[in-house]
Amino acid sequence: MSRCQVSSTLRLAGLLLCAALVTALPRPSAAASRAYEYKNAWLTLRLIPRSPAQIRAFYEARGFPPAALDQLAATCFITASVHNRSRRVIWHRLDDWRFRRDGRPVKRYRRDWWRERWQALGIRPGLRATFRWTLFPEALDFRPDEGEGGNLILPRAAAPLRIEAVFHTGPNGTGETLRITTEAIPCAED
Amino acid sequence: MRRGLRKTGRVPLVVMLAAMLATALLWAAAAPADGLPRGIMAVDPRPAPLFELADMDGERYRLRREGGWRFVHFWASWCGPCRREMPALARALPKLADMGIEVVIINTGENEDTVFEFLAAVAPHLPSLLDTDGSVTEAWRPRGLPATFLVDPRGDIRYLALGGRPWDSAPYLAFLRGLTTKPPAE
Numbered sequence: 060m061s062r063c064q065v066s067s068t069l070r071l072a073g074l075l076l077c078a079a080l081v082t083a084l085p086r087p088s089a090a091a092s093r094a095y096e097y098k099n100a101w102l103t104l105r106l107i108p109r110s111p112a113q114i115r116a117f118y119e120a121r122g123f124p125p126a127a128l129d130q131l132a133a134t135c136f137i138t139a140s141v142h143n144r145s146r147r148v149i150w151h152r153l154d155d156w157r158f159r160r161d162g163r164p165v166k167r168y169r170r171d172w173w174r175e176r177w178q179a180l181g182i183r184p185g186l187r188a189t190f191r192w193t194l195f196p197e198a199l200d201f202r203p204d205e206g207e208g209g210n211l212i213l214p215r216a217a218a219p220l221r222i223e224a225v226f227h228t229g230p231n232g233t234g235e236t237l238r239i240t241t242e243a244i245p246c247a248e249d
Numbered sequence: 250m251r252r253g254l255r256k257t258g259r260v261p262l263v264v265m266l267a268a269m270l271a272t273a274l275l276w277a278a279a280a281p282a283d284g285l286p287r288g289i290m291a292v293d294p295r296p297a298p299l300f301e302l303a304d305m306d307g308e309r310y311r312l313r314r315e316g317g318w319r320f321v322h323f324w325a326s327w328c329g330p331c332r333r334e335m336p337a338l339a340r341a342l343p344k345l346a347d348m349g350i351e352v353v354i355i356n357t358g359e360n361e362d363t364v365f366e367f368l369a370a371v372a373p374h375l376p377s378l379l380d381t382d383g384s385v386t387e388a389w390r391p392r393g394l395p396a397t398f399l400v401d402p403r404g405d406i407r408y409l410a411l412g413g414r415p416w417d418s419a420p421y422l423a424f425l426r427g428l429t430t431k432p433p434a435e
Contacts, residue, residue, distance in 0.1 A: 121327060122360070188358035188383020192325060192394055199392060204288055205411040206330075207393040 093247075097224075097239045101145045102201070104224055104239050108247035109136040109210070121189055126180050134168060135215040135246035139224075140208030143201040150232030152198045155225040158211075160218045168212040170194065201226075219243035286420040288412060294405035297321070297398065298388040302378040305361055310378055312353065314404035318428050320345060321353045321398045323391050324377075326367035331395040334413030339372035341416035348429045357394060358383040399428065 095106045109117075111132035118131055143149045158165040170191065177187050195209035213220065222241045228234040285291065297319070301311040312319070322338065324331040338354075345352050354377045356364045361379060368375055380386050389398065397410035414421060 117327070121363075184382035184384070185358040185360065188380075188386065189325065189327070191383075192357060192386075193327070196393065202290060202411055205392075207412070209393075 095244055101237055102149055103142045105140045107138040109138055110247040110249045112249045135213045137211045139195045139211050142206035143203055146203045149201040150227040157223040159221045165213055215246050219245045286424050288410055288414050290409050292409055294407055297400045297404050297406050300385045302380055304376055304378050305365055317402055318350045319353055319400040320350050323355050323357055323386050323396045325357045325394050326363055328394045330413040334395055335372045337415045337417045339375045344422055348426050355380050357386040
């Protein structure tokens with residue numbers, strides 16, 4: 060009998076036992092994940108650099124093959140989340156954000172760049188969809204109390220990054236511009 | 250004696266008033282000015298993208314244009330807010346069924362084993378369809394994960410929920426119950 064033919068009930072019982080054992084194990088240290096948080100009257104921006112080991116572990120658990128993991132681990136991952144704390148809409152376009160290192164602009168790896176990589180590596184569509192959903196939104200009108208997040212992916216280097224996060228307010232984003240400039244944010248190391 | 254009676258009679262009243270005030274405050278916190286529970290957004294009606302997907306046992310489900318109210322929920326095991334929302338969703342499930350709301354839960358981009366393993370630990374009785382290539386999720390254009398869409402009996406998306414919501418709490422259940430008791434809008 061193949062695994063797929065085993066009844067759901069039997070699998071459920073086995074997995075419940077496994078889950079109980081797994082949750083009893085100590086969790087790995089999160090020391091590598093220092094969070095940088097910025098708050099103003101409108102929003103909270105949180106940035107967490109992820110180490111190559113964290114990135115490998117995350118995508119490996121989703122089923123990404125070694126070649127894809129190598130590509131991902133060679134980059135600088137920063138998990139960003141934004142929470143709109145105001146009662147108004149906040150407009151976001153990732154193309155408005157600026158990334159700098161040693162005073163020079165840094166280009167992020169964009170979705171189409173990854174799409175080509177995954178195509179070349181023959182990554183199955185489900186994994187590509189998962190990858191897309193783990194990225195920070197390209198554009199969004201953050202509604203009051205809405206929080207969304209995802210990864211920003213940049214070239215890895217020793218020098219820290221300075222990030223200017225830009226948002227717009229008012230009808231269709233034509234109002235006040237909000238700028239949050241971060242301190243020096245390093246790429247996390249293992 | 251009379252004094253004592255008055256005193257003991259007042260305590261429950263004060264407690265009751267405090268409880269009512271606390272409930273009102275909680276309600277106000279959960280319901281913004283538009284009368285919808287926090288994080289629920291009315292949208293311009295648009296036809297819900299139709300689909301057919303299989304669940305973990307291979308049973309196929311087809312979303313039809315017309316029916317009752319449908320609660321269509323997208324999630325993934327790696328998504329933190331999805332994990333936090335799941336238990337509330339599982340608790341709300343029988344209540345939604347009693348209201349006549351059909352709950353359609355769709356996993357995005359993961360395989361059967363991953364979904365089964367995750368649900369076993371978090372919400373063992375929650376059924377989920379598998380959008381293994383992510384195409385159905387793309388067609389629905391969620392703002393992020395988790396995402397919940399409320400589809401009216403005509404097959405139009407009328408509301409969406411921003412992120413994870415405490416679906417088993419009073420304001421959300423009252424809102425959902427209200428959908429099924431009021432006549433559909435023109």
